[in-house]
Structures are given as C-alpha cells and as structure tokens.
Amino acid sequence: DIQMNQSPSSLSASLGDTITITCHASQNINVWLSWYQQKPGNILKLLIYKASNVHTGVPSRFSGSGSGTGFTFTISSLQPEDIATYYCQQGQSYPSTFGGGTKLEIK
C-alpha cells in the first residue's frame, strides 16, 4: 500500500496568515492527489483534485501543488471558517490511502 505521510498533525495560526501543509507519498503518484476538508460535525468536502486543481465552489485562497512524492496544500489569508482538519489522499493506486490529517486551529 502507498503510505501518505502528512505534516504537521496540528497547526495553530492567526487570521490572515498563510499556512502550508505537506503530504509525502511512499511511491511516485504523479499528480494523483486530492485534498479534503473536514469541519466539526463531520462535514467532508473536496478542495483540490489532481494536486493543484480547485474543486467547484472552493475559494481561491485554497491551493495545492506538487508531483511525484511531494505535495503541498496552502491556505492564503486564513479565515475563521477554515477551522477544520485537512486530509490528503492518493486516488489512483489500490487501495486508496489518506494522510493522517492536519488539525488547524486559530490562535
């Protein structure tokens, strides 16, 4: 199975900050990576697909980059509604696997 190592596991930042989360795959996954947001109450949403493409309706302050084994997810100008846990996922190789998650809190 492809292991997805996500860091940090938790992050505290101030409103207006730019934050970055990284995801490292144990094998080359090209650009076959997605990022998800899970808010309190279990609401899960797709934010980024194919490493850098923003899903429909997702604000432009969310972005992603990377290829191969190293990926980054960035939120520019952090907003209160961005409080959530974020996950990366590789969706090309069986079985699909998720990173361990990054819990984002506001300082």
Added chain:
Amino acid sequence: IQLVQSGPELKKPGETVRISCKASGYTFTNYGINWVKQAPGKGLKWMGWINTHTGEPTYAGDFKGRFAFSLETSASTAYLQINNLKNEDMTTYFCARRNYYGGSYYALDYWGQGTSVTVSS
C-alpha cells in the same frame, strides 16, 4: 448534488447493520460510490467502492469478508452492510461519490454526512 445517509445505529456484537446512502441531483449510475471509515478521533480509511453501473464491488484488504456493498439503483441508493459486528466496527462511516479526473485517477467529490454505529452489549 447530495448524498444523504441513514441515521445512527445501536447494535449488539454479532448483529448485522445496514447503512444507506441516497444520492440526488445527478445520474446515480454515472458515478461510483465509495465507503470510508473514520474511527473516533482518528483519520480516514478507505473501505472500497461499488460500481453503480455494473454493481461490482471492490473491497480494501481489511474489509473483505464481513462487509458488503450493494445497490438499489431504482432508488439511487447504495448500502453498506456489516455482518457479525465487532467492537472495532464502532465508528462513523461515510459514503462519497467517485469522480474520475483522468485515466484511473479519481477524487471523492461529494460526501454523505456520516453514519455513527455503536456496538454495545
């Protein structure tokens, strides 16, 4: 586009539970349905998926045996059944729509709200 899951379940060890996932807002048979498990306070684990066009299920290794995916296509509904419930099955289960973005790569673009399963004697 919505995926609406059935409500919380309370079961005894050894019993069977069936969770439903009703889709609306799109053609059900054009997109597969994936199932994802989330243990309390833990991350997400992919359980597998079902091809809504053919009905063929695919299970991740840890979910072969007691777990079964099925469909009621006429009702645009997918089901997750767990047989012989164990304590470790006590968690939240999500369904999600599988959308392909190139070749065999997919992302889970819409999710259900989750169904909590409690296993207690």
